[in-house]
Amino acid sequence: MENSTVLIVDDNIANLGVLSDTLDQAGLEVWVAQSGKVALERVKYALPNLILLDVMMPEIDGFETCRQLKANPLTKDIPIIFMTALSDIANKVEGFKLGAVDYITKPFQQEEVLARIKLHLKLYELNSKLEEKNALLEQKVTEVTQAYTDLQQMQAQLIQGEKMSSLGQMVAGIAHEINNPINFIYGNLTYAKDYIQNILELLEMYQEDYPKPTPRIQAELEDIELDFIKDDLLKLLNSANTGTQRIHEIVKSMRIFSRVDEAAVKAVNIHEGIDSTLTILHHRLKARPEHPGIEVIREYGQLPPIECYAGQLNQVFMNILSNAIDALDEYHQQCCFSGKINRSGKIYISTEIIRDNWIKIRIMDNGLGIKEEVKSKLFEPFFTTKPVGKGTGLGLSISYQIVVEKHGGKLHCQSVPEKGTEFIIEIPIHQQLEEAMPAHCVA
Ligand SMILES: Nc1ncnc2c1ncn2[C@@H]1O[C@H](COP(=O)(O)OP(=O)(O)OP(=O)(O)O)[C@@H](O)[C@H]1O
Ligand SMILES: [Mg+2]
Incomplete structure (x- = not known):
């Protein structure tokens, strides 16, 4: 706060003198401007830490000066204290509306003026620090949020990756396991069909050459319903064939599906x-x-x-x-x-x-x-x-x-x-x- 700069804007030279002496003695650096116009020019070159602004001034009055300072992004945050000779409530309200932080009334009580100025300088300083911290905090929050999102994505990838690769591996494993026995059945079915066909033909030959079976054979023939068996056996083999073909296709699909690697x-x-x-x-x-x-x-x-x-x-x-x-x-x-x-x-x-x-x-x-x-x-x-x-x-x-x-x-x-x-x-x-x-x- 020691190195703080206060800009006093007042058209009254006597006031300027009194105030700047007081502030100077308190160890503050003082700049002065005798009109709103000069003040607005002044802030273009360097920014004070606080502005004391007289309300009643010719040309641009204190309110207008304040409005322009607040409209400029560079100066809008500088605390402004109005100085007014009037104990007019409306004036004070207007000042606050425009964004002033305080007001002091003339004639000045030196102690009071100093106390208020110091208070607002301190507040401003704390506020700036807070904003700095906030910005830092916001940045940290953004970083943490980003890290969290990354982490979540990574976890998601890991879990799904694991889920899918274990599904893929399982499917590939099952396909592999099924493949051998099914090929075995599929391959043997063709032979089985041939053999059965041969046996049935042989049976028919027997029946032709020995049309009169012994009673024992006759009883067995009736018992096992040979005609039905002959008819059904081939159907059965055909459907077993279709079944294995279907399994064969499923295994193939499983292999296509599990191309995880x-x-x-x-x-x-x-x-x-x-x-x-x-x-x-x-x-x-x-x-x-x-x-x-x-x-x-x-x-x-x-x-x-x-x-x-x-x-x-x-x-x-x-x-x-x-x-x-x-x-x-x-x-x-x-x-x-x-x-x-x-x-x-x-x-x-x-x-x-x-x-x-x-x-x-x-x-x-x-x-x-x-x-x-x-x-x-x-x-x-x-x-x-x-x-x-x-x-x-x-x-x-x-x-x-x-x-x-x-x-x-x-x-x-x-x-x-x-x-x-x-x-x-x-x-x-x-x-x-x-x-x-x-x-x-x-x-
Ligand atoms: N075809 C759909 N019809 C209706 N809702 C759907 C459909 N597809 C997805 N959704 C909605 O989207 C959500 C997210 O789907 P997502 O596949 O990511 O997860 P999930 O199916 O819930 O779980 P997971 O797929 O991980 O087992 C589902 O919970 C469901 O509400
Ligand atoms: Mg899903």
Whole structure:
């Protein structure tokens, strides 16, 4: 406070003299101005710590001077104390309205003037320090918030990464385990069919050459219903064949789906990825006693192989399709609960080429839709409307990272509450060079 500067603005030379002597003796640096105009000029060169401003002055009066000082961002924070000979309340009120911090009335009581000036200098100093601290604090808060967001994202990536890679590994593991026995059954079924065919033919030959069986054989023939067996055995083998073929396809899908370890960009058939995901989700799509089936309608366009991280894009399909199934399940439950008519659940998937070298994948469901207040939070990590233990709230935030950050694509959502939801994925057919990708993305 010792080095503080006070600018006194007064047209009365006697007043100026008295005041500046008093302040000078108190160890303050004093500048003087004999008019509002001079004061306004003066502050352009250097800023005082406080201004004592006379109200009644010719030309620009104290109020106008104050108005102009407050209008200037450089001078607006300097505390202003009005000096007035009037004990007029209106004048004082006007001064405060304009942003003055105090007023003193003439004739001056030296002690009082000094005490007030010192008080306001101190207040101003403390206030500036506080502002500095506040700014620092705000900066720290921003830093901490940023760090927190980063941390949250990292946690989200880690958890989802782990979840998906363990799902992928599990799927890959199961596929591997099933593959051997199924190949074994599948391969042997052909032989079994041949052998059985041969045996049946041989049996027929016997019957032709020995048309009269012994009573023992006749009894056995009737007991085992040979004609039925002959007819049914082949059907049975055929359906076993279809079954193993189906398992074979599932295993193939599981392998396509679990391309989690393929770190590099590869050109792949996107439709295979979607289909393999649908196969993995088959158990949730088909009709069950407590639950009607969900119809999947596919409208695939002609797409070239798409350069992408295939395993990761499959995770995106998995997340969006699982959400659609969840939304349809929830809609169904709500309808059952309230006795409303239930429309049958549908998921519509389409693909097409759009503008130069981009593709668009739309995944639409006619489930319960997304409420307005939820829409803005969809892609936030850990945001979920599902009960604890059911949803982690990571599916969409990770999908967003995979599509937008990893593939330089776009991911939007459109939804009409009660009607359904559509997710739109757009990605380029060719990927940029590796360096262009953000390095921090975790698979
Ligand atoms: N197709 C959809 N229909 C209705 N709501 C949806 C749909 N897709 C997402 N949502 C809403 O978005 C929220 C966030 O989805 P997200 O996939 O990120 O997390 P989650 O499904 O809740 O949990 P997680 O996928 O981690 O198991 C969901 O809880 C749900 O409220
Ligand atoms: Mg989800």
